[in-house]
Amino acid sequence: MRKPKKCRKCGIEMYRDDRGEWFCPDCVIEEIEPDFLDEKQIARGELKRPYVLEPPTKQVSLRVSIVDLELARKLARRKGIPKYQTYIKTLLHEMLVKEAENER
Numbered sequence: 676m677r678k679p680k681k682c683r684k685c686g687i688e689m690y691r692d693d694r695g696e697w698f699c700p701d702c703v704i705e706e707i708e709p710d711f712l713d714e715k716q717i718a719r720g721e722l723k724r725p726y727v728l729e730p731p732t733k734q735v736s737l738r739v740s741i742v743d744l745e746l747a748r749k750l751a752r753r754k755g756i757p758k759y760q761t762y763i764k765t766l767l768h769e770m771l772v773k774e775a776e777n778e779r
Contacts (some may be wrong), residue, residue, distance in 0.1 A: 678779070679772055688772065737765075 679688040682699035689697045739747075744759075749761035 682725070 680691050682702060685699060685701050687699060687701055689699050692698055712730065719727055747763050747766075748759040751757075751759040754762065756762045756765075
């Protein structure tokens with residue numbers, strides 16, 4: 676597995692957009708008008724945030740123990756993350772990157 680590409684400006688992991696160009700989510704967000712990201716102003720059915728801010732995803736199904744699921748919900752709430760799935764996805768990504776770095 677390849678080492679994740681890091682942003683020269685802030686040092687976090689970079690992603691590729693749908694055109695294959697590298698970007699840093701944190702740096703891109705700084706360049707966007709705040710009104711564009713205000714989800715309260717967006718009409719139903721429209722893109723709520725720039726697509727380029729998120730890497731492509733694929734839906735999967737996993738069986739997770741009820742205990743782990745409840746723990747993830749509690750921890751996500753404590754951290755201010757509204758959706759526990761996002762919290763689980765973040766944890767999974769961080770651990771995969773860490774494991775890949777340890778294999779080298």
